Amino acid sequence: MTLDLVIRQARLADGAAPVDIGIAAGRVAAIAPRIETDAPARAAGGNRVIRGLVDSHLHLDKACLMDRAANPSGTLKGAIAAVSAAKRGFTHDDILARGARVLEMAIGQGTNLVRSQVEIDPAIGLTGFEAVRQLKADHAWALDLQICVFPQEGMLNLPGTEALLIRALQEGADLLGGCPYTDTDPEGQIARLFAIARDFDIDLDFHLDFDLDPSWRHLDAVARQAIAHGWQGRVAVGHVTKLSMLPPGRLEESLALMRDAGVALTVLPSTDLFMTGRDHDHAVPRGVAPAHRAEACGVCATIATNNVLNPFTPFGDGSLTRMANLYANVAQLGAEADLARVFAMVSDAPARLLGRDPAIAVGQPADLVLLPAVSGAEAVATVARPLWGLKAGRPSFEHPAPVLHRPG
Incomplete structure (x- = not known):
């Protein structure tokens, strides 16, 4: 399978094991514990990914x-x-x-x-x-x-x-x-x-x-x-x-x-x-x-x-x-x-x-958002600001986590 992008170690539900998400032609093409591909990758780091x-x-x-x-x-x-x-x-x-x-x-x-x-x-x-x-x-x-x-x-x-x-x-x-x-x-x-x-x-x-x-x-x-x-x-x-x-x-x-x-x-x-x-x-x-x-x-x-x-x-x-x-x-x-x-x-x-299926599934548009949290509950508790998003597989925004500059 030829992929345009793979999201590594994304958690699709609270408490679920992280998986890889393969994207092709703007849609989710594969979901598996590990996807072998040479396609460009984005790391989710075990955090929660939602449709938005x-x-x-x-x-x-x-x-x-x-x-x-x-x-x-x-x-x-x-x-x-x-x-x-x-x-x-x-x-x-x-x-x-x-x-x-x-x-x-x-x-x-x-x-x-x-x-x-x-x-x-x-x-x-x-x-x-x-x-x-x-x-x-x-x-x-x-x-x-x-x-x-x-x-x-x-x-x-x-x-x-x-x-x-x-x-x-x-x-x-x-x-x-x-x-x-x-x-x-x-x-x-x-x-x-x-x-x-x-x-x-x-x-x-x-x-x-x-x-x-x-x-x-x-x-x-x-x-x-x-x-x-x-x-x-x-x-x-x-x-x-x-x-x-x-x-x-x-x-x-x-x-x-x-x-x-x-x-x-x-x-x-x-x-x-x-x-x-x-x-x-x-x-x-x-x-x-x-x-x-x-x-x-x-x-x-x-x-x-x-x-x-x-x-x-x-x-x-x-x-x-x-x-x-x-x-x-x-x-x-x-x-x-x-x-x-x-x-x-x-x-x-x-x-x-509003008429949208919120599930991330094969065949759905690759509209994805990464939260800096492992669960929805954590996102609410910490007022988590999403780190990046995709619309039809294309990057729509990025908000990187802050970098702390410690002395030395």
Whole structure:
């Protein structure tokens, strides 16, 4: 067998023995304890190799806005207003530059599959979508990008928004999002988005229930529509910070509802911690939905970045191992098995949610990332930054381990 490259001593699963991975024509061609070949080699050193980290919820069009969009209150309402004012001045090239900055951060942190949320409304039109569509093409050498168009400021209350969403879908958007809590008719928006999704045969991804008041929610309406349309397994909901305020019995009922309706949960720890609980002056609630409890209940649970350097989240470096570590701290998870499950929420679980098989197997594209850790649990515990990555067998980034210069 003629190989283009061989990866030596790669650990493909936690606790598994290291193996060699042979690559030819951009795909995995062989996996064996030892591959005899004269092909160039990369050493994995017994560390964990994965197909890549997956960011299931990332906003590229409104990233890196700290120089022009202030949110002194730190609230969700303040962030929406600040970005609403700023985006009237967005241009194609501006979005392209800011989005590229974030994607390049993510690539260097080992992410090679992203779902980007893109705002659509009469104020911005399709400018954000068109720029992110170009980002998708420009960065295909390193990652795969899904585009989810959604109405951040409402749909039924903003005439013309629905028509723009449909145009974006006709022009290549991959799926449709929603934000019912900003609409004057939240349940009407949910129903209409399901109808459009059915017409285009696409998945849905909602921003949902982003506050700490458990007395009302839109989760039930989403679950009902998912079942009614037969869209189980094709719907995700992000934030859902209300879940963090439920006592055990009510939480179990809510997670069972999500499981039975096939609704996935995406938790966004950095944004949710930053924005929620600001009306408390002590005993401030965390406001982070319990992804690990959702996963234990049978719900597809993922952890993602959401926003980077903007009024919703004024920090970020594109690191999903950092985000997983942040979640583990908030959820007070420290056992190895628990940390392994958290790692799966930034790798295997979001890969499946976005339609990718996370397994490294013969015949699969040689999209590979090396972690400086022998397991996913160790990667979360140490906030491991990946050392290098391949996309279709071609190097996409390198981040060598530091070299210490001892005296003498």
